[in-house]
Amino acid sequence: MFPVWFLVLEIWSFKFHLVLPPQSFSHQLSPRCRSPVSTDSLNSELRDELRRLSEQGLLRSRREVIPLPGGQCRLNGQTLWNFASNDYLGLADDPRLKQAAIDAIQVSGIGARASPLVTGRTDWHARLESAISRFKQTESAILFPTGFAANLGTIGALAGPDDIVICDRLNHASLIDGIRQTRARLRVIPHGDVTACRQQLQQATGTRRRLIVTDSVFSMDGDHAPLRELHDCAEEFDAILIVDDAHATGVFGDRGTGLLEVAGISASQRVISIGTLSKAIGLQGGFVAGSSVLINWLWNSARTQVYSTALSIPVCAAAVTAFELITAEPERRHWLRETSSQVIAGLRQSGWHVPDPARGPILPVLVGDAALTMQLASALEERGILVAAIRPPTVPAGTARLRVSLCVSHGQEGIAALLDAFQAVRATQQ
Numbered sequence: 001m002f003p004v005w006f007l008v009l010e011i012w013s014f015k016f017h018l019v020l021p022p023q024s025f026s027h028q029l030s031p032r033c034r035s036p037v038s039t040d041s042l043n044s045e046l047r048d049e050l051r052r053l054s055e056q057g058l059l060r061s062r063r064e065v066i067p068l069p070g071g072q073c074r075l076n077g078q079t080l081w082n083f084a085s086n087d088y089l090g091l092a093d094d095p096r097l098k099q100a101a102i103d104a105i106q107v108s109g110i111g112a113r114a115s116p117l118v119t120g121r122t123d124w125h126a127r128l129e130s131a132i133s134r135f136k137q138t139e140s141a142i143l144f145p146t147g148f149a150a151n152l153g154t155i156g157a158l159a160g161p162d163d164i165v166i167c168d169r170l171n172h173a174s175l176i177d178g179i180r181q182t183r184a185r186l187r188v189i190p191h192g193d194v195t196a197c198r199q200q201l202q203q204a205t206g207t208r209r210r211l212i213v214t215d216s217v218f219s220m221d222g223d224h225a226p227l228r229e230l231h232d233c234a235e236e237f238d239a240i241l242i243v244d245d246a247h248a249t250g251v252f253g254d255r256g257t258g259l260l261e262v263a264g265i266s267a268s269q270r271v272i273s274i275g276t277l278s279k280a281i282g283l284q285g286g287f288v289a290g291s292s293v294l295i296n297w298l299w300n301s302a303r304t305q306v307y308s309t310a311l312s313i314p315v316c317a318a319a320v321t322a323f324e325l326i327t328a329e330p331e332r333r334h335w336l337r338e339t340s341s342q343v344i345a346g347l348r349q350s351g352w353h354v355p356d357p358a359r360g361p362i363l364p365v366l367v368g369d370a371a372l373t374m375q376l377a378s379a380l381e382e383r384g385i386l387v388a389a390i391r392p393p394t395v396p397a398g399t400a401r402l403r404v405s406l407c408v409s410h411g412q413e414g415i416a417a418l419l420d421a422f423q424a425v426r427a428t429q430q
């Protein structure tokens, strides 16, 4: 525990030491809006911007989804197969996770009541940290409020203006925002391009640290980073490899621990493994697994962890059970991998473009045009299938797509419904 003066100093520096606000992959206001704007005119300018997005087919709207068991949901009074969730292993609704959460609530209540370094880190949190480090086979682990916060906080704690960070072009927004806040030299490389990574490191002279930052499974394409080659590159240039294993944890590897396991790389001084509880674990929260020294450093410097309330107690209890189930029930991830090949083949057979590198539960169906993507998503919805329509700026212009996410709970009945609906919608396109 830190002395009180440390916390006072940190809160003071948090208030007065300005860091660059993280940028996100959000829409940029048009140049007209960058000049000073009175509050009176703000609403009318925002209305104009929203109209512009709407004209481009890029306006986002919110809806109310009611989750149902068995990989389904209810939306606007209709029951749909939900192919737009990240609950790959079907754990969000697992009775054993629910029971673990209820039991924990009976004992300790719901909220953590404080940030972790004050009084928010309970015995439930300590148990989850141990479960994660056992699962990831690391010395230690630390929790964050979300996966986004884990990426932001970890990169912020490790990089600064004297460093260079190599970043894959398709990395998740949280990694990009994490790098931008550090004011490190950001070098964006083409997707999966190890040669470009090597070139950037060769040219990086006079830097303190060199970081290579990558998703393991890319969230909009479902393809995999060349982790082995990036690791070799990190060794050659004495760089640190930061891997966001968000979509791979629980899904890939013999033990289900993620793509670092598949690449035969263990988390070490050179490799930092970041994860989230919000995908295959079926819950919410982020984590970093690594050496004791790294984790102690993050306890001392990761602002998104230090200055945010700890994870809620039922989430911690349910997550411990989830990691036990992932170890005990490998058939869940086996089903995902086999079914993924079956779905790719089925979609291609009915004429859809599923790019080659896709494998695992995230399957992009490339459309190109944003407005057409929205129409296709509606047509699928009319046939009982909910998929995510992904448009710029989340993906590059001209690469709008339907993203199909598989979940064990769909079973063969859901998969048959998916393939039938895609085939029927395709027929209306020709």
Ligand SMILES: Cc1ncc(COP(=O)(O)O)c(C=O)c1O
Pocket (backbone or CB within 6 Å): 146, 147, 148, 149, 151, 172, 174, 215, 217, 219, 244, 246, 247, 276, 277, 278, 284, 285, 286
């Ligand atoms: C690759 C990747 N990293 C991090 C995150 C953020 O995780 P969380 O939803 O737990 O904040 C996401 C989620 O969208 C993601 O896809």
